[in-house]
Amino acid sequence: MRNRWLWCISLLFVAWLVWAETSFQFYEHGLGRELQLPASQVSLIAGSFLLPYGLLQVPVGRWLDQGRLDRWLWGAALLAAGFSVAFASSTTLAGLMLSRFGIGLACAEAFVTAGADVAICDVDQTRLDGALAALAAIGGTHYGQLCDVASADAVADFFANSVKALGALDIVLNNAGVGSPLVPLEETDEADYDRLMGINLKGVWLCMRESLRTMLPAGSGHIINMASALSKTTFPGAGLYVASKYAVGGLTRNTAVEYGDSGIRINAICPGFIETPLLRESVPEEDRAHLASRHPMNRLGTPEDVAKAAMWLASDASSFVTGMLFSVDGGWTAI
Numbered sequence: 001m002r003n004r005w006l007w008c009i010s011l012l013f014v015a016w017l018v019w020a021e022t023s024f025q026f027y028e029h030g031l032g033r034e035l036q037l038p039a040s041q042v043s044l045i046a047g048s049f050l051l052p053y054g055l056l057q058v059p060v061g062r063w064l065d066q067g068r069l070d071r072w073l074w075g076a077a078l079l080a081a082g083f084s085v086a087f088a089s090s091t092t093l094a095g096l097m098l099s100r101f102g103i104g105l106a107c108a109e110a111f112v113t114a115g116a117d118v119a120i121c122d123v124d125q126t127r128l129d130g131a132l133a134a135l136a137a138i139g140g141t142h143y144g145q146l147c148d149v150a151s152a153d154a155v156a157d158f159f160a161n162s163v164k165a166l167g168a169l170d171i172v173l174n175n176a177g178v179g180s181p182l183v184p185l186e187e188t189d190e191a192d193y194d195r196l197m198g199i200n201l202k203g204v205w206l207c208m209r210e211s212l213r214t215m216l217p218a219g220s221g222h223i224i225n226m227a228s229a230l231s232k233t234t235f236p237g238a239g240l241y242v243a244s245k246y247a248v249g250g251l252t253r254n255t256a257v258e259y260g261d262s263g264i265r266i267n268a269i270c271p272g273f274i275e276t277p278l279l280r281e282s283v284p285e286e287d288r289a290h291l292a293s294r295h296p297m298n299r300l301g302t303p304e305d306v307a308k309a310a311m312w313l314a315s316d317a318s319s320f321v322t323g324m325l326f327s328v329d330g331g332w333t334a335i
Helices: 002-035 039-055 057-065 069-088 103-113 125-138 152-166 190-215 239-258 277-282 285-293 303-313
Strands: 118-122 142-146 171-174 221-226 264-271 325-328
Parallel strands (some): 118 142, 221 264
16 A cells, blocks of 8 residues: 555656646746746746756665665655745745846946946846946946836936936936747737836836936937847847837937937937846857857847947937937848
8 A cells, every 4th residue: 555655656746747847848938928037047947846856866766776765755745845835935036046237237337437427227126236336346426226117206206316316417328128038929918018018118218208308408418228129120029029129219219300409319229139147147058159140240249339339329429419229239230
């Protein structure tokens, strides 16, 4: 009777392993989309379900040789349960992976290095603290605040506090944005649309609106929006993201013309694939090589490449430039 129970538990555990592996193949896109996680974190979650199996490979052999199958089964079951509970109790997975910085931080560092007083915002306190620490290491004056750019009240509060802390507003770089898993359009839903448009487009619009309200009385200013190479081309499976970035490009150009004689210049940067820490973590090396091959220069861009473009657009060297979608894509959109 005892052996029957052991074999039943064994079969159930094997079935659980099969479920853990196959279900994540079907649900990893939805998980990443709903929790706004990069592929690296989704893979880490999936791996956590299979980790008990891997960790117990060595003791399993010994226990089986000694006829102690029951210890293997109970040990595996307890360890598996522990990882399952750990995952179920985590909503942000902050304990599994530290936040990383990319284009936004590189731009902020470039402006601080050039002597500008810089205000930054983020929706995540850990990322915000890390960015402020990085800026403090350079020196200068800076201000940081939590802010959801999809909230009109939050954006207005951030702009008001930034001006109060630093004085006049001369340059605004709208960098906040989110991506999405590559899925056919028929598999997307309203939540996907609302999230992408809410941050990628509404967030840019709200920050542009607040920037104009602050800059117009002074009669000068520079607004730089972070668009994308996909503001100019296509990428199958990224329909909603492409739509949001095309919209940012259109909003940039139209607003630049509308306020052309106001003394405020408005442009957008359109990066190609940029080798940020997030990209390195979420995309295997061989896939990064494939992404690099999309660019005629046959490499990925760097956050510093984008920061240099932002510095130029904010300087007097570009004084006769407005309404431009400035490509920093290694020639990708020239093909």
